[in-house]
Amino acid sequence: MFLKPYRPKSSAALKGSESKKLRARLELAFPHISAEKLLPAKANVTQLKILTHGGTASIVYCVDKQPMFFELDGGQLVPTLYTLWSTPEILPYFTTHEGVLPKLTNGADLMLPGVVPLGVGLSMYGHYKKGQLVGINLTNNNAAVAIGQLARSSDELYMCGGHGVAVKVLHLFGDKLWSHEPSMLQQIPLMKTKALTTEDFPALGAVQQPRKTSQPQVLPLALSQPEQVVEPAAEPAIDAIEASTAALQLEEHNEPAAEIGPTLETQLRNAFLAALKNNGKKLPLPLLTSNFYRLYVVNEAAQQIDLKKTRYKKLSNFLAEMVDEGFIVVREETKGVDKIISVDLEHPELLNFITDVKTNDTNGAAETPLFHSELKELYIVTDVTASFFTKLNYKRGEGIPVAQVKKIVREYVSKHAAINPLTKIVQPDEVLRELCGNREGTLSEITSIITSKMEHSYQMCSGKDTSGKPQIQMSLATRSGNKKVTLVSNIEAYGIIMAELIKLCKQGAAASTTIVKLPHQKHEQLQVQGNQIRFIYTLLTETYKVPPKCILGLELAKDGKKKRK
Template sequence: MFIKPFKIKNNAQLKGSDTKRLKARIQNEYPNLTDSEYQMLFPSKSSITSVKVITHSGFVSSAFAVDKRPMFFEIEGGKLAPTLYTLWLLPRILPYFTTVTGVLQKLSNGADLMLPGVIPVGTGLRMYGNFKKGQLVAINLTFNKAAVGVGLLSRSSDDLYMAGGHGPAVKPVHLFGDKLWSLEPSVTLQIPTDTTVAAANIASKDDFPALGEEPKKKTNVEETVSETLPVIDNLQIEESVPQEEPKDSLDDILKNAFLSACKYKGKDLALPILTSSFYRTYVLEEAKCAIEIKQTKYKKVSTFLKEMADQGFIVVREETKGVDKIYSIDFEHSEIVDFIPDQALINDDTKEKETLFHSSMAELYLVTDDTLPFFTKFDYKRNEGMAIGNVRKLLREYCQKNQLPFTDQSRTLTVLDDCLRNICDGKESASLDEINSIFLRKMKHTYEMVGVNELKQSNKPAIQITVAKRSGNKNVTLVKNLESYGIILTEFIKMCKHGAAASTTIVKVPSEKHELLQVQGNQVKFIHDLLTEKYKISPKHINGLQFAKKTKK
């Protein structure tokens, strides 16, 4: 339903009366929600909008967004379904069906969640719950309780049990990464990390004993507990206050961040480098929490780096008065060699790399047996995918290469050779549009989940960086077209605030159609380096480096 791309018909803010009707519908369909949970869904003074869409199948639906983030959407039958954002906020609103990680990609390509991929809960008749056909359920993965999809049950729980592990279980209508999730790119969220789902029915090595050994007898957990523990009535247990682990001081966090920057980023640095740039761009990035240098014992960055130089980690020299640079790093220093970063910091770093860009659904056409004789001439294999534009491009190239003649003076109808004639159902001649339509009809249509940064950049507008004057004759740096490259603006803003130590916000300029990113001061060089080094965007797709502040030689 919403997994395939859809068209937005209109987007309008709800009036007070319409908002009351929407809340009444949600209360009617989800009566178990508490007042505090309703307040979480609709905070006071929040803006509620209705987005009318036309799905790929032609169904007219409405999605309801709170502060630009979609929270509910209509499915066939008029029922309101929660989005992933709602499920992440209120996980208990729907029952869950759990599957393994590899299945998510197949669901994103349009497949149903099949019964062999479902991890049953318990044993017996209720291993798939007690639900009716068509009931809304959430989908999550074995390693994370957080929902990754919303779907409709293909069959009742009883029918699922009687199916013997075969056939469809859930028909997805909304998945992580689809257009509904990224309806407003500026407020998208990634999947939150939750506890692991207990998969009780996954086979273990005890289920398959060595040849000749008797299998271990499985015991019911409830029976074991009841046999070993006496029944105690009116037992009162005082809750113990957990002991808090001692927290690292800001001084220790700062030094650990410095060691991490030297060990993992130092070899990639173009030395000499300004001490201020090294601290701002690399040391702060490695810190596991925000650091304010004035709250440490050092009070100043120069004092901290001077102490690190005295301890033999780095060599700092004063190039000109007040301008210090790092000329070398001792990677053989015992503390750098023995340094092991905090595991949580490694996970956060990995997570950041995964959330730099939005995901997107790419439309693909797969080579089938009917079209294989043609595509093998271009080294394509069966079930290999290509974009819709590539099909027409290859057809035009084939006709020109084989010099297929035209049948009319207007040069619209092409005489088909044996290869094209067999695929086009025996037609002797046809226009390029007609041939293309026949090919697309005989190919398999599907979708693939990709990062927007993986898509070709040739047809995208260049990122424009300019410098403008604001009140008080102060410079600000303006950046536009970031969204064309799938960049998550919230993450980009954090990096600008963190790395450039400058106020960063999104503004609307009357002369521009789209919103712009505004950074205080002339930060052209910093933003250019961030885009090329962190986001791996080619410099040829970035304009405006000439506006960078001129540095003294």
């Protein structure tokens, strides 16, 4: 449901009465869980209306910016992964093998052959109805990795003979809803598995009793996200009136109001320009000024803006200034009803704003991510294997990619152990004997023994990790008519999304930008018209946070203006 990007339609902070209604709905949907635990009384709750990639309208409820529940057709509330991680007992679980997770992230539903039976006979799939919400966890971790609805009742699943769909996946680890707020992303917590009892299979229709769960231990895996990736705008109120009401409610609860920056007018202006930049070509003109502000401007604001606290006091005063500066043209349809009838997308300040936002602004909203994300399979260094890996500068609890483990073992064996050149059998040294005993075997067998004593996990990664990657090479070349072009190689190794980088170069450098492949080069190159060495260097180091030591060719940049003779 959320594997592909969804489009926000509106967002609004819930009033106190609306939060109470939502809390009552949660009590009805999950009677075995305290509503105060799911939705604290003083939490900042935001209602986000979205349109999924498939055209389905839905509502997401965010608590302190983090998505915690979403609605299905008919109004059924579904907890997100963040809710299941904080309150594991809210849903029953179906367990699958860890190797199934990559298939789920590719859009597959959980098929019956992939379900690990939790009992025998009619109890092997519990006692649940068709459409029951369930969490999906792994054999090596009780923490949920996905949420879905049962495609059939438990009895029907038993009668299917091990074929067909078991759970229709609605939301899972790594999708767009999980990454709704990049600054608050969490990895899958590690919850140890335990033996199953009859309490795990309540009678059909019975109220599920809360189960005592150990405090989740978060995996020590740092999410590889760019430190300065622009984060989405804070969820603002629909209009200034509701914003003022929300502020009064905060005062009634003796909570400090959000700090107002010294340049509130500048923030409003930037939100206005961002709305034109991101939606100017898609605006359904003529458009009511109130709708333009509510649907477009507030969604681009870095934080909630109260018009009454600006020097404009009213939206009409602010838009009148924008009309005077030539950004928009407003016409009064009837008394008190104003509509925007045209927009100047070629306004010099708007063009300059596009450059500034993409290269320097770290607080604005980003429509698209800067880096490719991928699900990486890891092995975690455990207490048993720590004596081996700590000698190789790996810490206890550190995640190591699957391919890297075999490389580490091969290098260690080549330095500290003997290999029979004929049989390729490894003769373990003292350290390897602690892990493998006196058993001898091939390199693959030794590696398998070591990995069997490690925790198996997954990590959602992007392109920030630069270890072992080739340096980005910038160079100059001449094309037809003695025109200089800038060539940049090895960018794809850093997980950078090339389409977004090309867009930034076209807007920031105001130069033609393409992807080329030269006959003597194995990989593709980025080609930018003119000498754009310094611009590319600044873009990579400031926006993408690539370390300067990973970039070569800065000496070819222009020194500045030419000296007059």
